[in-house]
Amino acid sequence: MIMFYSTKHLKAIYPAILIFTAIAFMMSSCVDQKQIAYFQKGSQDHDTITVAQAFVPKIQTGDILSISVGSLNPMASSFFNPYSTMPVASDNPTGGNTGGGGAPAAISQPAAPGFLVDSAGIIEIPLIGSIKVSGLSTSQLRVILKKRLVTYLKEPTVNVRFLNYKISIMGEVARPSVYVIPNEQITLPEALSMAGDLTIFGKRDNVLVIREHDGKKEFGHVNLNSRELYSSPYYYLHSNDVIYVEPGKGRIAQTDKTYQILPIILSALSFIAIIFSYSHIKL
The missing domain is CATH 3.30.1950.10 (wza like domain)
Incomplete structure (x- = not known):
C-alpha cells in the first residue's frame, strides 16, 4: 500500500529524522568526563593511599x-x-x-x-x-x-x-617511542607524562604493561582512573617494560567508514528535506 504525505507532513518528519540521526552520531563519538579524569576517588578511598614499594633494579644478562x-x-x-x-x-x-x-x-x-x-x-x-x-x-x-x-x-x-635502562610506550599517546631512563627509576604516570600524556582517545581504564620476568611475559592491566594505581605492582616500571594504551571508541569511530560517510548522508538528507519543504509534489 502506497501512502501519500503532504508537504506539511514532510516538513515535520524530516527535521525530526535529521535531529535524531545527528544526536545518535554525537553520542556515539563523545567521551564521558569520568572516562578521562585521572586518579578518581572511589567510595571506599581515603585521601591517603599506600604506595607500592620502590623498585630496585638488579643487573641482568645483556645489561x-x-x-x-x-x-x-x-x-x-x-x-x-x-x-x-x-x-x-x-x-x-x-x-x-x-x-x-x-x-x-x-x-x-x-x-x-x-x-x-x-x-x-x-x-x-x-x-x-x-x-x-x-x-x-x-x-x-x-x-x-x-x-x-x-x-x-x-x-x-x-x-x-x-646504560640501557629503557621503556617502550605505544598506542594512544602524544609521542610513542623508546625512552632511555637515566636515573634508573620511573613510575607509570611519569612515563606517560614523558610521552606527552594520553590522547583524548586513549582508554585510561585499561593500560597494558608488558613485563618480562624469568623468561616469561607478564601482562598487567592498570586503571589510571583509579587511585589504586599507586598500590599496583606496575606503578614502578622495570627496564624493558612495554606500555600500550588501547584506543577507545572515539578513535575507532574516526577510522570507521560508516562514521566517515555519515556526515555526507546527513547533508544529503538535509538537501532532500529542503527540496521537499519548498515543493508541492506529493509522494
Whole structure:
C-alpha cells in the first residue's frame, strides 16, 4: 500500500529524522568526563593511599653498565675508565624517532660503549679481572668494586649506572617511542607524562604493561582512573617494560567508514528535506 504525505507532513518528519540521526552520531563519538579524569576517588578511598614499594633494579644478562672510577690520583684512576663518556637524554628529533605531528620524542643519543654483562652474568674490568654481577644492584656492585680497588687506589670512588635502562610506550599517546631512563627509576604516570600524556582517545581504564620476568611475559592491566594505581605492582616500571594504551571508541569511530560517510548522508538528507519543504509534489 502506497501512502501519500503532504508537504506539511514532510516538513515535520524530516527535521525530526535529521535531529535524531545527528544526536545518535554525537553520542556515539563523545567521551564521558569520568572516562578521562585521572586518579578518581572511589567510595571506599581515603585521601591517603599506600604506595607500592620502590623498585630496585638488579643487573641482568645483556645489561650494559657504565662504571666510572675516581681517586686522589686521577692518572691512576684512568686505567679503570676505558669508557669515560655516558649517554645523555635528549629531545633532539634528529637523534631518532619523533612523535606524531613532528613533535620530538625524548630519546637518547648514541650510547657510549660500556661493560656488557655476558651470558654468565660476568663483566671484565682492567686489572681487577672478572666479576660476577648478575643479580646485584648497582649499589651492591659499587661496594664490591671499592673493596677491590683499594689495592690499587687511595680512597677510591665508584659510580655504576645502567646504560640501557629503557621503556617502550605505544598506542594512544602524544609521542610513542623508546625512552632511555637515566636515573634508573620511573613510575607509570611519569612515563606517560614523558610521552606527552594520553590522547583524548586513549582508554585510561585499561593500560597494558608488558613485563618480562624469568623468561616469561607478564601482562598487567592498570586503571589510571583509579587511585589504586599507586598500590599496583606496575606503578614502578622495570627496564624493558612495554606500555600500550588501547584506543577507545572515539578513535575507532574516526577510522570507521560508516562514521566517515555519515556526515555526507546527513547533508544529503538535509538537501532532500529542503527540496521537499519548498515543493508541492506529493509522494
